[in-house]
Amino acid sequence: MVIEIGRRRFISALSGGAFAWPLAARAQQPERIRRIGWLSITPENDPVGQARLAAFLRAFEDLGWKEGRNVRIEYRWAGPDRARAKAYASELAGLGLDVILAEGSPTVAALKQATATTPIVFAVVGDPVAQGIVSSLAHPGENITGFSFIDYSVVGKATGLLKTMASDVKRVGFMFNPESYPFYESYLHSFQTDASTLAVEVIPARVRSDAEIGETIAELTRSAGGGLVVPPDPYTTNHRETIVKLALQSRLPAISFFRAFVLAGGLTCYGPDDVDVVRRSAGYVDRILKGEKPGDLPVQAPTKFQFVINLKTAKSLGLTVPTSLLATADEVIE
Numbered sequence: 001m002v003i004e005i006g007r008r009r010f011i012s013a014l015s016g017g018a019f020a021w022p023l024a025a026r027a028q029q030p031e032r033i034r035r036i037g038w039l040s041i042t043p044e045n046d047p048v049g050q051a052r053l054a055a056f057l058r059a060f061e062d063l064g065w066k067e068g069r070n071v072r073i074e075y076r077w078a079g080p081d082r083a084r085a086k087a088y089a090s091e092l093a094g095l096g097l098d099v100i101l102a103e104g105s106p107t108v109a110a111l112k113q114a115t116a117t118t119p120i121v122f123a124v125v126g127d128p129v130a131q132g133i134v135s136s137l138a139h140p141g142e143n144i145t146g147f148s149f150i151d152y153s154v155v156g157k158a159t160g161l162l163k164t165m166a167s168d169v170k171r172v173g174f175m176f177n178p179e180s181y182p183f184y185e186s187y188l189h190s191f192q193t194d195a196s197t198l199a200v201e202v203i204p205a206r207v208r209s210d211a212e213i214g215e216t217i218a219e220l221t222r223s224a225g226g227g228l229v230v231p232p233d234p235y236t237t238n239h240r241e242t243i244v245k246l247a248l249q250s251r252l253p254a255i256s257f258f259r260a261f262v263l264a265g266g267l268t269c270y271g272p273d274d275v276d277v278v279r280r281s282a283g284y285v286d287r288i289l290k291g292e293k294p295g296d297l298p299v300q301a302p303t304k305f306q307f308v309i310n311l312k313t314a315k316s317l318g319l320t321v322p323t324s325l326l327a328t329a330d331e332v333i334e
Contacts, residue, residue, distance in 0.1 A: 031070045034289050037092040039111065041085070041104025041124075041234040044077035048237065048260050052103060052124075052278040059282035065289075080180050080234040082106050089114040099288045102146075103278055104234055106180060108133055112144060119294045122146030123281040124274050126232060128299060131183050137299040145284060145294040147277045148301055150232055150257065152187055156194045158255050158270045161307070162227055163198055165268060165314065165321055166253035170225035173205035173216055175243070177235035184231065200227075207235070210242050217243075221250040228254035230261065232271070240264050251317055262308045262333060267317065272302030306330045 038056075042049030057067070065071045076092060078085035089110035092100055099119040102108045108122040112133060125133065126149050134140035137148075163169050174191060176184045192202040205216045205228075220226035228247060230236050236243060237258060244266045247254045256262070257271030284297055308331045314321050326332055 034071045034098045036071060036285060037074045037097045037100035039076045039078060039088055039092060039100060039102040039107045041078060041080065041107050043079040043238065046238065049077065051275050055275045055279035056282050059279045060285065063282060063286040065286065078107055080238050082180060086110040093118055099285055101281055101285055105131060106234060117143060119288045120144045121281050121284045121294065123278045124149045126150045134299060140299055141295040143294055145297040145299055147281050148299055149272055149277060152191060154271055155191055155231060158257065159195055159200060159229055160198055161268065161270050162253060162255040163200060164325060166227060166319055168225055169200065169227035169253060171201035171203055172227040172229050173203050173220045175205040175207055175216060175228060175230050175236055176233045177208055178206050179208060180235040181233045213239065213242055214246055217246045217250050217252055221252050226252055228252055230254060230256040232257045248316065253317060253319065259306055259308050262310045265313055266310060267313045268309045270307045271305065273304040273306045276304040277302055
């Protein structure tokens with residue numbers, strides 16, 4: 001009898017353990033690590049790209065994702081080199097990633113060619129419909145969605161701000177690299193039309209080298225009334241110090257769309273906050289990792305803009321910034 005009871009207890013213990021062990025093993029299973037890609041239009045050592053990445057990582061961690069714990073990130077820094085962006089896009093597309101975040105139009109265009117299946121979230125991309133990246137803002141479809149950066153009414157407003165600060169400006173150079181941002185060609189005509197309401201002539205300023213940047217600025221300052229508008233372009237962004245230096249030497253009033261230009265000594269900037277745009281993209285990456293399809297997520301427009309004035313630069317150019325502008329600036333650098 002004692003033996004029988006012992007057998008029953010022994011069998012019961014074995015049965016209980018048989019169920020308990022798998023449960024315990026399952027409880028100890030590590031969380032599955034998801035894999036995402038980061039493809040940037042800036043060089044790795046550029047403060048602009050690092051600020052964007054830091055903002056994304058903070059927002060991503062707030063959503064519960066921690067690199068090394070439940071997510072692994074493959075970083076690629078293409079800079080303004082379209083060939084490198086294409087090579088990195090093909091490389092990332094072949095890794096079987098869960099989602100790729102790309103900032104800058106050339107990187108997104110390269111990814112669109114490289115994969116039709118891997119989910120892609122873009123950020124800091126001007127007019128994605130016109131560029132053929134998505135077919136609709138409300139219903140992007142396919143495997144791509146994201147956060148746009150600029151519409152061309154902002155270019156007109158920036159030009160108006162420049163003219164308010166430098167009332168003598170009668171013609172402005174519209175500086176961009178046609179190889180890094182070829183779609184600007186199609187918008188040049190509409191911008192020229194809009195600028196006519198400001199009594200400003202728009203001059204195409206296509207640049208591909210430091211020498212051409214210098215030639216353009218020299219041409220704009222050959223007679224009085226010149227100014228410079230630097231729209232978002234990976235080439236001009238990466239050559240901002242050269243542009244700022246030559247504009248200051250030539251006493252040429254200039255406005256850009258990135259705060260980084262003003263921090264480098266440029267006169268002023270007006271445009272969407274690019275760091276905030278990239279920060280917000282973390283939400284879409286999170287939603288896709290949790291099962292939503294990129295084609296069902298509408299493209300989002302910027303919600304935060306920044307107007308920054310470098311008062312020291314204004315004084316060096318002999319400009320008196322109206323008090324009304326100083327009062328509306330988000331930041332004044334003295």
